[in-house]
Amino acid sequence: MARIAISAAETSGDLIGSALVEALKAQDSSLQIEGLCGVKMQYAGCDKRWDMSLVNVMGFTEVLKKLPALLKLRKAIIQHFSTHKPDVFIGIDAPDFNFVIERKLKKQGIKTLHFISPSVWAWRQSRLKKIKKSSDLVLCLFPFEVDFYKRHNQRAVFVGHPLAEKLTPRRAHIASQEILLMPGSRTGEVKRLLPELLAAAAIMAKNTPSLAFHLALANDDLLAWATNLVGNQSVAISVGQAHIHMQRADLVLVASGTAALELALVGVPMVVVYKLSPLSYFIASRLIKSPYISLPNVIANKSLVPELIQDEANADNIATQALKILKSDQTELVTAFNQIHQSLKLNAAQESAKLIIDFINE
Structure with missing residues (x-):
């Protein structure tokens, strides 16, 4: 035995x-x-x-x-x-x-x-x-x-990868006009990214009034803070329901991490954002050897999805990239995502x- x-x-x-x-x-x-x-x-x-x-x-x-x-x-x-x-x-x-x-x-x-x-x-x-x-x-x-x-x-x-067995690529997605905000799970990460994501959402809403925005929080630790930050802005909020909303979203503004891989496995277009404290970024930028930070790009070894890092992860840049994606055909991207799923399952x-x-x- x-x-x-x-x-x-x-x-x-x-x-x-x-x-x-x-x-x-x-x-x-x-x-x-x-x-x-x-x-x-x-x-x-x-x-x-x-x-x-x-x-x-x-x-x-x-x-x-x-x-x-x-x-x-x-x-x-x-x-x-x-x-x-x-x-x-x-x-x-x-x-x-x-x-x-x-x-x-x-x-x-x-x-x-x-x-x-x-x-x-x-x-x-x-x-x-x-x-x-x-x-x-x-x-x-x-x-x-x-x-x-x-x-x-x-x-x-x-x-x-176990996630490739649990998540299935969605088929024949019908445009919903829903944009999902996923600012991460760690307190510092959420507090650095969510203000920029909400400001980007405001720019996008002004450009395309038909868009609907949803904020998916990983837990309720920052629910009160996030609710206060959203204020009167037209953004719905949920806790622990990211997988439900990513299935119907046209686009996700997402913090770099496992969530970006999950979105690729489901087949959802995204803009990846990444922001550390100034000191942490100073140290990390000197240690990182990969040309990409998001797993979809690392796996494909090419730029499938836009990555906005540190100072580039600001509201104007996020909104510009997001609107560009929404106005373009994403068939080729979704095909690449499906290939990632097949390679990991x-x-x-x-x-x-x-x-x-x-x-x-x-």
């Missing part, structure tokens, strides 16, 4: 990990899977030795506050699996937390695998040395990641489970 150790330290990791655990159990019901996980992975069949809530924090100050507890937990995980050696250790995302565990266990001859490559191809490429010391095998969500790792002699396999969980079992048996 093979034993699999696993560590998912974030909510997104628990979601992806649950599909992986379920697929592993489907291929071999005798597998013993245990580790750090959340409710979804536990329900799928993972023995929850440590609860993910102990480590699932965001933000620099929050991490600092929990740092002693995080270090203690990581030490406990290393000690447990050093004593009760698994056939493989799987770190799911959370590279800063999981790579240390992987590196310590790998030194003891335990096979290590990292699921979801960090964006080392885009920035902080110095992390590659850490990855090579930590992971025997990296499972990648994007094909270009494998090409990057091969150039640096790191074993990696493309398994597809490989049944990621099932493919990963098969690779992991084969990896154990090598």
Whole structure:
């Protein structure tokens, strides 16, 4: 009976990990899977030795506050699996937390695998040395990641993206005149972008009065602030319903991130905006190696969608790009989006489970 150790330290990791655990159990019901996980992975069949809530924090100050507890937990995980050696250790995302565990266990001859490559191809490429010391095998969500790792002699396999299985390209979209605003989920991000998006919406409404605008907030943390900011402007607001509204939107003004990939997978035209604090941008601009910031452009390796970065992410530029898209034929763009969907849909969980079992048996 093979034993699999696993560590998912974030909510997104628990979601992806649950599909992986379920697929592993489907291929071999005798597998013993245990580790750090959340409710979804536990329900799928993972023995929850440590609860993910102990480590699932965001933000620099929050991490600092929990740092002693995080270090203690990581030490406990290393000690447990050093004593009760698994056939493989799987770190799911959370590279800063999981790579240390992987590196310590790998030194003891335990096979290590990292699921979801960090964006080392885009920035902080110095992390590659850490990855090579930590992971025997990296499972990648994007094909270009494998090409990057091969150039640096790191074993990696493309398994597809789970979102491509959950999201389906819309067919025969009928123009709705609805413009969706998606300013992101993090507080700083929303506060930097939403004023510009609303100002762009005002310009667009003046140019084309028939347009209807909808603001999709990821959570209600900033609902009161956003409602006050919208004021008397004709913009509807919803919380946690972005997927519903993106299905019928003609265009989305979206913060760079996973949401841009979701829109591409559904087949929705977009304008991508990206804005950091001045200091963060100063640092990031010197570390980023990719010519593009949005995943649709990175995957296609060409400019499919407009990207407005930092000072360029202002109301006039956003409105200009948006109106240009609305007045042009988007058939070619939607075709390119459908190709992205096809390229990423490989049944990621099932493919990963098969690779992991084969990896154990090598």
